[in-house]
Amino acid sequence: xxxxxxxxxxxxxxxxxxxxxxxxxxxxxxxxxxxxxxxxxxxxxxxxxxxxxxxxxxxxxxxxxxxxxxxxxxxxxxxxxxxxxxxxxxxxxxxxxxxxxxxxxxxxxxxxxxxxxxxxxxxxxxxxxxxxxxxxxxxxxxxxxxxxxxxxxxxxxxxxxxxxxxxxxxxxxxxxxxxxxxxxxxxxxxxxxxxxxxxxxxxxxxxxxxxxxxxxxxxxxxxxxxxxxxxxxxxxxxxxxxxxxxxxxxxxxxxxxxxxxxxxxxxxxxxxxxxxxxxxxxxxxxxxxxxxxxxxxxxxxxxxxxxxxxxxxxxxxxxxxxxxxxxxxxxxxxxxxxxxxxxxxxxxxxxxxxxxxxxxxxxxxxxxxxxxxxxxxxxxxxxxxxxxxxxxxxxxxxxxxxxxxxxxxxxxxxxxxxxxxxxxxxxxxxxxxxxxxxxxxxxxxxxxxxxxxxxxxxxx
Numbered sequence: 001x002x003x004x005x006x007x008x009x010x011x012x013x014x015x016x017x018x019x020x021x022x023x024x025x026x027x028x029x030x031x032x033x034x035x036x037x038x039x040x041x042x043x044x045x046x047x048x049x050x051x052x053x054x055x056x057x058x059x060x061x062x063x064x065x066x067x068x069x070x071x072x073x074x075x076x077x078x079x080x081x082x083x084x085x086x087x088x089x090x091x092x093x094x095x096x097x098x099x100x101x102x103x104x105x106x107x108x109x110x111x112x113x114x115x116x117x118x119x120x121x122x123x124x125x126x127x128x129x130x131x132x133x134x135x136x137x138x139x140x141x142x143x144x145x146x147x148x149x150x151x152x153x154x155x156x157x158x159x160x161x162x163x164x165x166x167x168x169x170x171x172x173x174x175x176x177x178x179x180x181x182x183x184x185x186x187x188x189x190x191x192x193x194x195x196x197x198x199x200x201x202x203x204x205x206x207x208x209x210x211x212x213x214x215x216x217x218x219x220x221x222x223x224x225x226x227x228x229x230x231x232x233x234x235x236x237x238x239x240x241x242x243x244x245x246x247x248x249x250x251x252x253x254x255x256x257x258x259x260x261x262x263x264x265x266x267x268x269x270x271x272x273x274x275x276x277x278x279x280x281x282x283x284x285x286x287x288x289x290x291x292x293x294x295x296x297x298x299x300x301x302x303x304x305x306x307x308x309x310x311x312x313x314x315x316x317x318x319x320x321x322x323x324x325x326x327x328x329x330x331x332x333x334x335x336x337x338x339x340x341x342x343x344x345x346x347x348x349x350x351x352x353x354x355x356x357x358x359x360x361x362x363x364x365x366x367x368x369x370x371x372x373x374x375x376x377x378x379x380x381x382x383x384x385x386x387x388x389x390x391x392x393x394x395x396x397x398x399x400x401x402x403x404x405x406x407x408x409x410x411x412x413x414x415x416x417x418x419x420x421x422x423x424x425x426x427x428x429x430x431x432x433x434x435x436x437x438x439x440x441x442x443x444x445x446x447x448x449x450x451x452x453x454x455x456x457x458x459x460x
Contacts, residue, residue: 039084046088050159051168053085058172061152061435062180062220063209078435082151089155110157110445111395114388115149121381122343129342140344144433152435156442163450167234169443170227174244177224177251180210184217184254199257218263219429221255222421223440226270230414262428269424270417277400277413321360322367328353329371333378340378369432389423392441399448408451415444 046053060066060078067074075083096102106112122141129137160166184199191197201210201217210216228248235241255263328350332341341349350356351363366372373382396419400412418440426432 042084043088043091046085047091050085050088050092050155051165053081053088054156054159054165054169055172056081057085057151057155057435058169058439059176061439062176062216064434064436065211066207066209079147079151082147082155082435085155085159086151089158108158109154110449111153111388111391114384114391117384118381118388119146121339121377121384124380125340125343125377127339128336129345133342133345133348136348137342137344145343148433148435148438152438153442153445156439157446157449160443160446160450166443166447166450167231170231173224173227174231174247177221177228178247180217180220180224181247181250181254183210184257188257196259198259199254214258215260215262215429218255218258218260218266219422219425219431219436221251221258222263222266222270222425223418223436225251225255225267226414226417226421227440229417230411233410233414262425265428266421266425270421273420274413274417321364324356324360325350325364325367326371328356329366329375332375336378338378339380340374340376343376343381346372346375365430367430368427370427372430372432392445393419393423395448396444399451403451406451408447411447412451415440415447419444 057078060076060081063078064076066078067076068080093104097104109115119141122145126134126137156169160169183201187200187202188197192200192202198214199217200214201208201212210220225248228244228251232241232244232248235244252267255267329346332346332349335341346366347363357363366375369385370382373385377385396412396416400409400416403409403412422437422440426437429437431437
């Protein structure tokens with residue numbers, strides 16, 4: 001795009017934009033014109049430098065409660081950036097297609113077949129939706145279902161076309177991980193409320209950008225710990241290597257201090273896979289016949305803490321709540337086992353169950369994607385969603401096996417850990433259709449693409 005890349009043209013457009021803003025300040029529609037001009041500037045910038053859109057999304061992706069609000073419209077800034085970036089990428093595709101004659105291919109849409117099957121399953125679930133909720137369910141198919149695939153998988157996969165951009169994204173995520181870790185430390189030193197002390201998100205200027213629940217902090221750290229390890233493994237400079245290692249250990253510690261059971265389990269799975277795939281011989285050599293006793297000594301305090309935690313009043317109430325949600329989800333599944341009650345209807349149905357509202361006081365989404373898809377999309381949706389996740393796990397693991405003897409083995413291993421971690425966490429979480437789960441997956445697929453390009457002898 002030589003014309004668009006001209007610095008002279010870019011400066012001219014920038015000056016013209018500010019001139020337009022100045023003229024419109026006296027207009028009755030100045031606010032709308034200002035927003036339109038700013039949107040066009042951002043769109044132009046992303047057309048020229050789409051990787052900066054990825055960097056912004058990477059830093060903001062967990063902050064879904066940091067929203068742009070105007071009248072009846074409220075949208076997280078990260079989703080707004082993703083939407084503009086998607087539009088910019090669309091313009092680039094049109095340019096490449098009609099000017100450069102570079103056709104878009106199916107390879108630009110990883111896992112498209114399994115995603116298509118899941119989308120069809122969500123569409124089939126509309127057969128059982130009440131008329132009053134039909135428009136909401138149709139909207140749910142586009143956002144978040146298709147939205148998470150297009151914005152958090154397709155965009156990183158296509159825009160990250162070099163290892164430099166990939167590692168720049170990782171460094172942005174590392175800074176995010178340190179920021180969230182400091183947030184956790186602050187909440188431990190200055191707990192926002194009395195009771196069980198744990199690492200939790202806190203408010204900034206009266207706004208909780210991450211939310212208020214400890215699980216919301218743990219689920220992001222689970223994805224960022226492998227990223228920090230990748231940077232540690234790949235870094236040659238001793239100073240930065242130590243920084244990345246200390247950062248990874250800090251994130252692990254804060255994850256444990258959230259006292260999130262899902263976070264603990266996901267971290268345990270990541271470390272178990274890491275030990276099995278890379279350090280199996282070393283672990284056996286160092287500990288030998290004493291490995292069992294070492295594990296016993298290591299996990300006895302953790303088991304005691306888990307027992308104390310699980311028997312506390314707060315956790316008992318949470319467990320009962322989750323059991324009731326599972327019971328409701330299974331009841332809805334039995335009513336429509338093939339196609340479910342309809343995508344996006346679980347919370348609406350739950351809001352009409354008076355005994356639940358009276359006992360627990362509010363509406364929650366189904367905990368765990370298994371119960372979400374069973375209730376809303378039936379067997380068809382559950383099987384296709386599992387097939388989508390299974391395919392991603394399969395290709396990532398196969399990529400690791402093929403790269404074991406190359407310089408990229410640590411990269412693919414780290415991305416495999418991240419994919420496993422976010423999937424395990426969402427067996428119990430509620431972010432199964434959000435960027436919190438799918439951005440790490442998009443980065444994993446982008447990493448596989450880059451290594452394959454390198455193996456083929458092409459410039460990455």
